[in-house]
Structure formats: structure tokens, C-alpha cells
Amino acid sequence: MARTLHLGAFLHGVGHHSAAWRHPESAAERLGDIAFFEESARVAEKGLLDAVFFADGHSVNRTYTAGTTWFLEPITALSAMARATSHIGLVTTVSSSFWTPFHAARMLASLDHISGGRAGANIVTSMFDAEARNHGFDALPAHAERYARAAEFVEALTALWDSWGEDALLVDRDGGRYLDGDAVRAIDHRGDHFRVDGPLTVPRCPQGRPVLFQAGASETGRDLAARCADAVYSVAWDLPAALEYSTDLRARAAAAGRARIAILPGLVTYVGRTEAEAWAKKAELDALLDVDSAIAQLGVFTGQDYTGHDLDAPVAQLPPIDTFTGPQGRYATVQRIIETRNPTLRELLGYLSAGGGHATMIGTPESVADGIEEWFVAGACDGFNLMCPTYPDSLVDFVDLVVPELQRRGLFRTEYPGTTLRESLAL
Secondary structure, eight states: OOOOOEEEEEEOTTOSBTTGGGSTTOOGGGTTOHHHHHHHHHHHHHTTOSEEEEOOOSOOOTTOOSSOOOOSOHHHHHHHHHTTOSSOEEEEEEETTTSOHHHHHHHHHHHHHHHTSOEEEEEEOOOOHHHHTTTTOSSOOOHHHHHHHHHHHHHHHHHHHTTBOTTOEEEETTTTEEEOGGGBOOOOEEOSSOEEOOOOSSOOBTTBSOEEEEOOOSHHHHHHHHHHOSEEEEOOSSHHHHHHHHHHHHHHHHHTTOOOOEEEEEEEEEEOSSHHHHHHHHHHHHTTOOHHHHHHHHHHHHSOOOTTOOTTSBOOOOOOGGGOOSOHHHHHHHHHHHHHHOOBHHHHHHHHTBGGGOEEEEEOHHHHHHHHHHHHHHTSOSEEEEOOSSTTHHHHHIIIIIHHHHHHTTOSOSSOSSSSHHHHTTO
């Protein structure tokens, strides 16, 4: 069977460009309006995308006021969006550091039933001590401990989803039996981090199990993804970095006895009917960037202090990644940009303003499709997780201009293969 490109849309406020909300035509006032996100989900579904995805955080950085904050809780929002769509997958972020397996399994199974089999979950270990302090901890546990907890979390989570057999619900009115008790089993999980008796209180999901995603970039994160994930949201600034990651992860998955895992790097696109139009869209947003706040945000993701640094002077190489205790995927990406481009601070902030250093393609539908095809054919990825600079406009540009070009080349579907997320992802 020929490989098929996979595409999703990472929904984030009014866009991934940190200044998108400042545009006079942005929907910044509508971030609490579920109709705004339903509209973007319908655009993604029109483009036959696999899924829409929400990241999540458990704290607010009150010192960073130049960008939008978290707003609606993702599973709540996706449950509403399920009623406004029929095929698009619905992927939420779940923190294994703060959730229990039973709570997560129940919520995700409910979303899968509500959506008719379109739920997915990106399992993360969370980033910041400020988040931990909202959940009864003084600080996040050490990196290795967080990932050990995450591995056990997934083990208990999947066991709970499997605690109901496919035919457990009898609904036998004449016989007086609503369920087959023998097909509903305890899981009796006893681990270092969780005790879970089971069974789950929600019957088996329409797609068996919701689709599991992972986004870890560290050694332990890659190992967890290789063992547990159906698909991976990865970070790659350029093709060589993407090839290194995909080759490594596929080798780890094969060693773990996994036949297939979908690798989906983030992708920022500025699309215009001409090159000039595309670059003008980027320039319009970059002009709205709050430089001081962008410098402060860069400091959070690198552990370096750039206040007072000359904007037009080159940025020094970062220390080795094992010296950094924050989000290693973002750190590694910034490190890669500095190594490959030797940028000034102003240039680095421009690269990071949308997507935080993920792959960025700017141009016509044909040139953007060329870049996508190059990565896909090279085996660097199985598709992309779109990080649109603005919502819904950048997503509309991609769906109306790039998707038809990908379809013309035979790279992307012309109809959904089924009704579940597993079918869309060929899982």
C-alpha cells in the first residue's frame, strides 16, 4: 500500500504567532467562545485533515503579558466540537504528572463515545514547577521519575480501556441482562506510582482505544514514544534534524516490537498566491511582535538571560542540553537554529515568533507542497502537525491552496477512509 501523507492542525488561541492576537482582524476577544474553535475544526475537516489538537498547561505566567493565555479546558472544548463535526479527530493533551489513569481513561473514553471514535490523547509529563504547585507539589519530580510515572500511567490507562470486552453490553431486555459481567474485568494494577483496581466505568470505546500521541524529545521521551505511542508530535527545524529523529525513533520502535508509528513534526506555513504575498503575511505579523516579551520568553525556554543583548549581534551557542532542566524539545530546537543559522538575536526572535522554531515554509502553494513532499519522500516524517500563524486565516489558506496541490500530486486523500481517528491515521 502506498504511503499517505497525514496532516493535523494544532489549534492554539488565534494563532501560533505570538503577536497574532494584536492584529486588528484577530478573534482575540473570542477565545472563550466555543463557536470560534468549532469554525476552525470545520475548516480542518473541509481539508480532510486527520485531527485537530489542543496543547494544555496548568499555570499562567503573569509576567508574560504579550501573548494569549490558556482558556478553555481541552476535553470540555473537544466534546462540544465533536457535535459540530463528523470526521475530524479530536486530540487533547493529558499530563501524566497531574492526572490519574482512571480519571484520564474515563474522560477520554467518554470523548470517544461522544465523537463516535475520534478521540486521541497526547501524553506529556508537564514542564514547569509552577504547574506542579497547582497540584499539591512543591516542584516537578526529576525528569527520569516523571517518565517512569508516564510509562506506568499509559500501562494502567490502556488496561482500563481494555477492561470491557467488545460484546460486554448485552442490553437483553427479555433476559433481564444489561451487561455480561464476565466480559467486564478488574485490572488490579499495582505499581510504583498508581493503584488502580478497575474496571473502567465507561464501556469499550468505539475505536477500541483512543489514539495515543507523545511529544518527548529527550532519550527517555523517545523511548516512551517508541514503546507506547501510535503517533508522535516531533520538533525539527530542518530536514537533517527530522531525518535524525525519524530514523532514531523508528529504530527504537522496531526494537520494541512496534510495526508502525506515525511521526508528525510541527509545521508553520505562510501561504500566498505569490512569494511576495506570503512573505508580506509574515512581515505583517512580525511587525506586531513585542521584542522585550519575546526575549523574556526565549529566556524561559533556554535558561539564558538575553536582556541587554544587542539585537543585531549574533547569539552565542547554547550549553549542552543535559545542563537544562526545562522542556528539552524546545531547547534542542533553539540550539539547532543557532548552530545552523548563526543568527542575530533579532533574527532568532523572528524564527521563533511562530511555532517556537518548528519547520517553517513560506511561499506559494506549489513551493510549500514541494517542501512537504521533500520531507515526506525522504522518510523524515509521515506528515505534519500544522501550527498556523493565525486562526482561522492561515488554516483557510492551507486548506484552500495547499491541500488541492497535494491532492493533485497524489500525496493526500480526496475523502476520509472511515469515521474514526484510527482509520484516518491508518492504524
